[in-house]
Amino acid sequence: MLATLVVVFYYPVGSVLSSAILVDGQFTVDPLVAVLGDPFYVDLFGFTAYQALLSTVVSVAVGLPGAYLLARFEFPGRKFLRSVTILPFVLPSIMVAVGFLAMFGQTGVFNDLLSVVGLGPVKLVGTLNIIILAHAFYNAPLVTRLVTAAWESVDTRRVETARTLGASPLRAFYDVTLPQLIPAILTSAVLTFIFTFMSFPIVLALGGLQLATVEVWLYARVQDLALTEAATLGAIETALSLGLIYIYLRYEATQIKSSSGGRRLARKPLFVGWRSLVDPRRLGLFAYSLLAVVLFVGPLASLVIESLTTPQGAFTLDYYGFLLSQQSSAAVGTTQPLPAISNSLLFGVGALALALPMGVLVSVVAIRESRGSRLAEALLTAPLAVSGIVLGLGMLRTLVFGTELFGHRITVTGPIVIVTVHAVAAYPFVTRNITPALSGIDDRLVDAARALGADRQTALVDIELPLIAPALVAGAAFAFAISIGEFDSTVLLAEGVDSATMPVALERYIGNRSLGPSLGPATAMGTVLLAVTTISFVLIDRTGRRWNRR
Structure with missing residues (x-):
């Protein structure tokens, strides 16, 4: 396992990092000095951090009301809504970017609706605003999920004690509840900053080189074969992101320690008849729910709508017909849809076969061999x-x-190198699902099996794996979906059109000017990608549930 990680992750990444300090085998800081001393790159890193900070602030601002709604109120569909807060992590980012283009583009659904009432058009594509909105689409649900879990664990006895001593509800919140939420808020904020600092497809599709971040410019330098400069940029970015992930782990540890484990706060009914229409808090939550629907459902709905309508609003299947015509095209550089779909599915199966055992073994090592080791x-x-x-x-x-x-x-x-990269991208999500389940297993069960003669491997297969089956299935669903939607590495490693996946094909449809100004072919390919991702995720989840009931 360790040897595999060394070959497919640490060695390739180490080669990039070493390029910043080694030239022709000799130690030097010249590449670092050249980049850090260039005002262009100083501004580039500054803008990347600036957009990540703005995206983090907006994501937290959008996610916190959702956490308040889910943690403090009871209403039909609350459990389902809480569950779907994790779904943005399995949606391909290039597909979401196309959804935002379909919704907020010059001829998108948003401007079409504005024209009905005599307003607009509003130009958002190519601005920082739409990038921040797209980042919020991905990261606000993360904020909501983490803060909801922390809010639900607040000990109601502490709040009641504060109220008994004369504190108002607002004062009790600031003095008792908020301090217990801060670790979760900071954890989600640090994670959001990491993800938006390294954001690539969203910035590439919605902002281009005019609003380039470090990732986008790094990709451009690789395309120009300026590999030494690209490696130096990648080394600096990786050093910064590793420092941020260490901060995240520290905050996560703080969050775990701060959980009270006492009696939880009781949720209130959200709908209380006519009182809901005059209660400012409930009115605010209703307004927030409408905005959330626009932000989170709007882009995906617009993706499907734009794939089925002409710029004049008439129903059409021409864009899907165009995809089929590409299938029989022999033009050089043509990306054929069916091979892209089959490549994505085959790569997903291969990545799943690698990522599952990697994720399980890393979880076992993290729990048993490295307990308490942050390094x-x-x-x-x-x-x-x-x-x-x-x-x-x-x-x-x-x-x-x-x-x-x-x-x-x-x-x-x-395919081999692409499957390997997909597995490396997916296994941490498998680990994050399996580690809590493994840590919750009673050690006495494993000790009893070992006492009866089972070795460690047998105890893992016969005792522990069946107990963590739900987490294993969840990890498998995430691994497969992440492979289906992986774009960042694949766009560099896909050779011509033979190894193209659906996300790579989608990006090529966006950038191919021969398709005309319409986003129709891209939205059609995006809708196919959305359908394949959703069906795959649901099938793995349903299969796992049936297996668990046996």
């Missing part, structure tokens, strides 16, 4: 802090271009 946890969680562009660049420099070993040049290309 070990950071090393095992490192793929979360390394961008796909950096990993893809490292793969290019090492496995794709080849590595000399014992006088032989070893190269790995095509």
Whole structure:
């Protein structure tokens, strides 16, 4: 397991990091000085941090009311709504970017609705505003999920004690509840900053080089074959992101320690007849719910609508017909939809086969061998802090271009390298699902099996794995869906059109000017990607549930 990680993750990423301090085998800081001393790159890192900070602030602002709604009120569909807060993590980011283009573009659904009432059009595409909104789409649900869990664990006895001593509801919130929420808020904020700092497809599709972040510019330098400069940029970015992931782990530990474990706060009914129409808090939550529907449902609905309508609003299937026509096209550079779909599914199966055992073994090591070691946890969680562009660049420099070993040049290309990269991207999510389940297993069950003669491997297979089956299925669903939607590394490693996946095909449809100004073909491909991702996720989840009932 460790050898696999060394070959497919630490060695490629290490090659990128070493490029910042080694030239022709000699130690030097010249590449770092050249980048850090260039005003262009100083501004680039500054803008990347600035947009990440704004995206974090907006994501927290949008996510906190949702946490308040889910933690403090009871209403029909609350459990379902709480569950779907994790879904943005399985939606391909390039597809979501196309959804935002379909909704907020010049001829998008939003401007179409404004024209009905005689307003608009509003230009959002190509501005920082739409990038921040798209980042909030992904990260506000994360804030909601983490803060909801913390809010539900607040000990109601402390709040009641404060009220008994004369504190008003607002004062009790600030003095008792808020201090218990701050670790979760900070944890979600740090995670959001990491994700938005390394954001790539959303910025590429919605902002382009005019609003380039470090990731987008790094991708552009790789395309221009300026690999040394790209590696230096990637090394600096990776060092920053690893520092941030360490901060995240520290805050996460603080959050765990701050959980009270006492009697939870009782949720209030959200709908209380006519009182709901005059209660300012409930009115505010209703207004928030409407805005949330626009932000979270609007882009996906717009994606489907734009794929089925002409710019004049008439129903059409021409865009899907165009995809079928591409299937029989022999033009150079043509991306055919069916091979892209089959590639995505095959790569997803391969990544799942690798990511599941990797995730389980990392969880076992994290719990049993490295208990309490933040350094070990950071090393095992490192793929979360390394961008796909950096990993893809490292793969290019090492496995794709080849590595000399014992006088032989070893190269790995095509589907193998893509599946490997997808597995590296997916296994941390498997680990994050399985580790809590493994840590909750009664050690006495394993000890009893060992006392009866079972070795460690047998105890893991016969005792522990069946007990963590639900978490294992959830991890499998995440791994497969993440592979289906992976774009950052794949766009660098896909060779021509033979290894193209659905996200790569989607990006090529966006950028191909021969398709005309309409987003129709791109939205059609995006709708296919949405359907495949959703169906795959549901099928794995349903299959796992039936298996668990046996």
